Amino acid sequence: MRTWQKIFAQKIADMDVEEPWIIQEDGSLQVHNPEHGRREYLQKHAAGRFQCSQCLHKWSSAKVHILFHMRRGKVRMRIFRQSCRRCPSAPLEEPSFSQENMERILHNLVLQILKDFYNVPVQPSELLEVVVDTVPAGPHDSSRCEGCRLGFCTKPLVAPKTPTWKPRRHLGTATSPPLQLVSGGFRKQCCFVLLSVFILAVILFIVLFFTLK
Numbered sequence: 001m002r003t004w005q006k007i008f009a010q011k012i013a014d015m016d017v018e019e020p021w022i023i024q025e026d027g028s029l030q031v032h033n034p035e036h037g038r039r040e041y042l043q044k045h046a047a048g049r050f051q052c053s054q055c056l057h058k059w060s061s062a063k064v065h066i067l068f069h070m071r072r073g074k075v076r077m078r079i080f081r082q083s084c085r086r087c088p089s090a091p092l093e094e095p096s097f098s099q100e101n102m103e104r105i106l107h108n109l110v111l112q113i114l115k116d117f118y119n120v121p122v123q124p125s126e127l128l129e130v131v132v133d134t135v136p137a138g139p140h141d142s143s144r145c146e147g148c149r150l151g152f153c154t155k156p157l158v159a160p161k162t163p164t165w166k167p168r169r170h171l172g173t174a175t176s177p178p179l180q181l182v183s184g185g186f187r188k189q190c191c192f193v194l195l196s197v198f199i200l201a202v203i204l205f206i207v208l209f210f211t212l213k
Helices: 002-014 099-118 176-212
Strands: 022-025 039-051 058-071 074-079
Touching (some): 002 022, 002 099, 039 099, 058 099
Parallel strands (some): 022 074
Antiparallel strands (some): 058 074
């Protein structure tokens, strides 16, 4: 925590803030629930490294979240932890950060302080992105993440479902009514032809009968 405090004090001085400010760790902070009169700032997707205290397994993560609650002159911070996936009952471990990422995180925090307490306009372009100095091995394990357990860690986007391909309907083949119409008309035509042949045969028989008689 001393390194965080040292860098924070330097960032406050660099921004010409005359009032004294301090930063302290507080593991009881809750997201979206600051005390009355406090402001909240959440640094998402910070890159950190972890080591299991049981099996000494090391891993890195680009989804370490840091919560800050601020009132004039004082900042409380909470770093959300992760546990080892190799140990069945592994405790939550604190991450470590590179010097560069700590400076970038606290740079963004001080800009938020200037905006919230001193009405200094801050442009999004002034915020610094956290550097991912180590590529995480595998996807984020939400079951081992303290932030995910509390329900605020960013969830992966669900890919839209691919629409099921359906063949175009052809007239007279996709539904039954056209088939019924066609087959019904065909039967009527056959009956008409047969009836006509029958009538012609009867007339021809009568003519031949009287002629020969």
